[in-house]
Amino acid sequence: MQQTRAVELGTGLFVFMGILALFFLTTRVTTFDTYSGEGGYELTARFDQIGTLKTRSPVSISGVQIGRVTAIDFDVERLEAVVTIRIASRYDRIPNDSDASILTSGILGGQYIGLQPGGADEHFQDGDEISFTQSAVVLEQLISKYLFGQAGGGE
Amino acid sequence: MMNDTARALRRLALEVGYSLRGFFEHFGAGQLFLVRIIVNMPYALARPGLIIKQVYVTGVLSLVVIMLAGFFVGMVLALQGFLTLSRFGAEDTIGMVAALGLVRELGPVVTALLFAGRAGTALSSEIGLMRATDQLSGMEMMAVDPIKRIIVPRFLGGVIAMPILAVIFSAMGIFGAWLEGVIILGVDEGAFWSQMQAQVDLREDVMSGVIKSIFFGIAASLLAVYEGYNCVPTAEGVGRATTRAVVNTSLTVLVLNFMLTAWLLGGK
Numbered sequence: 001m002q003q004t005r006a007v008e009l010g011t012g013l014f015v016f017m018g019i020l021a022l023f024f025l026t027t028r029v030t031t032f033d034t035y036s037g038e039g040g041y042e043l044t045a046r047f048d049q050i051g052t053l054k055t056r057s058p059v060s061i062s063g064v065q066i067g068r069v070t071a072i073d074f075d076v077e078r079l080e081a082v083v084t085i086r087i088a089s090r091y092d093r094i095p096n097d098s099d100a101s102i103l104t105s106g107i108l109g110g111q112y113i114g115l116q117p118g119g120a121d122e123h124f125q126d127g128d129e130i131s132f133t134q135s136a137v138v139l140e141q142l143i144s145k146y147l148f149g150q151a152g153g154g155e
Numbered sequence: 156m157m158n159d160t161a162r163a164l165r166r167l168a169l170e171v172g173y174s175l176r177g178f179f180e181h182f183g184a185g186q187l188f189l190v191r192i193i194v195n196m197p198y199a200l201a202r203p204g205l206i207i208k209q210v211y212v213t214g215v216l217s218l219v220v221i222m223l224a225g226f227f228v229g230m231v232l233a234l235q236g237f238l239t240l241s242r243f244g245a246e247d248t249i250g251m252v253a254a255l256g257l258v259r260e261l262g263p264v265v266t267a268l269l270f271a272g273r274a275g276t277a278l279s280s281e282i283g284l285m286r287a288t289d290q291l292s293g294m295e296m297m298a299v300d301p302i303k304r305i306i307v308p309r310f311l312g313g314v315i316a317m318p319i320l321a322v323i324f325s326a327m328g329i330f331g332a333w334l335e336g337v338i339i340l341g342v343d344e345g346a347f348w349s350q351m352q353a354q355v356d357l358r359e360d361v362m363s364g365v366i367k368s369i370f371f372g373i374a375a376s377l378l379a380v381y382e383g384y385n386c387v388p389t390a391e392g393v394g395r396a397t398t399r400a401v402v403n404t405s406l407t408v409l410v411l412n413f414m415l416t417a418w419l420l421g422g423k
Contacts, residue, residue: 004204010215011207017218018319021326022365028348029254029329030357056356 040067040088041126045100045113046080051136053102053111059085061098061115066091069113085113087124095120099132111136188381189373191302192310198300199307209312213274213376217320220273221266225257225324228265229331232256237340246340250347251354253332258355258364259420262325264412267371270317271404275379278309279400282383283393291384306384310376317372318365325364363419370415371408378404 050072059067067087075082087094097118104111118132199205236249282305285291291301329351336342355361379400386396 007208007211011211014210014215014218014316015319018322021319021322022361024326024329025258025322025361026357029258029351030355030361058353 040086041092041124042070042084042086043124043126043128043130045083045085045130045133046075046078047083047102047133047135048080049102049135049138050081050083051102051104051111051138053083053113053136057110057112059087059113059115061091061094061117066115083113093123096122096124096128097132098124098130099134100130101134102136104137184385185377185381188384189377192307192377192380195300195303195307196311198303199311202308205304205308206311206315209308210315211312212277213270213309213313214316214319217270217273217316218323220269221320221324222327224265224269225262225327226331228261228324229253229257229328229333230335232261232328233332233335233340237336237342246342247346248350248354249336249342250329250332250351253336254329254351254355255360257325257328257332258360260364260412260416262328263321263364263368263371264408266321266324266368267317267375267408268405270313270320270371271375271379271401271408274313274316275375275400275404276397278313278376278379279383279386280393280397282306282309282380283386283396286384286386287388287390287393289388301384306380310380313376313379314369314372317375318368321368321371322365359420363415366419367412367415370411374407374411375404378407 053069053072055069055072057069058065059069067085069083070086071084073082073084074080094115095118097120099116099118100113101116102111103114115130124130232253233249236252237246240246240248240252282291285301285305291305294301294304333347337344337347382396382400382403386392
């Protein structure tokens with residue numbers, strides 16, 4: 001009887017440790033994701049160039065992450081990239097003339113969408129489109145523009 | 156002269172043929188054994204005491220080994236990551252490097268390999284010894300099915316213990332990486348955790364690791380009980396069955412790992 005109880009106690013503690021470790025992995029190691037679930041609302045934005053933006057890239061405003069990119073598509077009619085983002089529901093009073101630009105975090109960092117708040121009284125609703133967007137800067141284009149500018153200036 | 160060469164070639168072909176046939180025989184017999192285990196599962200589930208005992212034997216008694224291994228694997232990941240990444244001034248990302256490596260690959264795989272060495276050998280030699288000392292036949296005489304009574308609880312115990320051990324391994328590894336990276340090498344603590352949290356995904360990384368370890372648990376437990384149950388009932392046979400259990404489990408886990416990784420992460 002004593003033996004059985006030790007086994008059961010040990011097994012119980014073991015399973016409990018496993019749950020604790022899983023809890024640690026989900027909360028401390030990953031972002032406890034409040035953006036990808038059902039909550040929040042979706043917006044779309046059109047860009048000429050999205051660079052290396054990917055689904056699940058962060059969307060932030062003033063540097064605070066408020067959502068994630070959920071889908072990236074290409075509109076064959078208008079020849080533009082269509083990016084769908086989901087924003088957490090507690091950030092529901094973002095002026096609807098805010099503009100979105102694709103920025104890079106750090107030198108090696110990934111790209112993200114930064115929102116710049118506008119001044120309108122109306123707020124974004126689910127399914128709205130962000131009208132003012134600024135595309136990603138592609139390094140090669142930047143360099144060629146610089147070289148072209150130099151050549152033009154010399155004449 | 157020509158004849159000798161031809162004979163040698165023929166012998167070689169036969170050898171290869173026999174070992175190939177042996178491989179497929181074992182492969183098929185293993186699948187059938189798994190089916191037998193699954194069919195007999197309801198009986199074992201009705202007696203959870205037996206399963207709890209086996210979770211204790213395979214899981215709790217492997218815990219110290221797993222925790223120590225995880226701790227040192229995490230520390231060495233942080234150290235290696237630091238030495239390489241500091242060349243690029245990116246040593247802040249070692250938290251992410253260590254966590255991704257542990258959660259996706261090293262946690263499930265190293266746990267499965269250690270499990271094969273620690274628990275798999277115990278399982279197959281125990282069952283093999285029961286076979287060699289006619290305890291299994293004795294049970295059959297008493298109308299007790301050894302599959303239900305001996306094999307299924309051991310199999311289920313291993314399947315339950317493996318994911319838990321793998322998760323504990325990863326958690327200990329991250330603790331080791333934190334200790335080495337933040338405390339000893341002086342990486343900024345905030346950057347360590349925030350880089351990790353930004354890059355490690357719950358579904359893609361943590362859950363795929365858990366799914367992997369469930370498959371490894373099934374493979375490792377199945378091979379251990381299969382080799383034990385089908386061993387040649389002599390002292391030498393038990394020893395060979397135990398060796399085969401470890402070798403086959405290790406190889407199966409490594410092959411399975413590649414296939415599961417391609418399946419779980421391949422689309423991205």
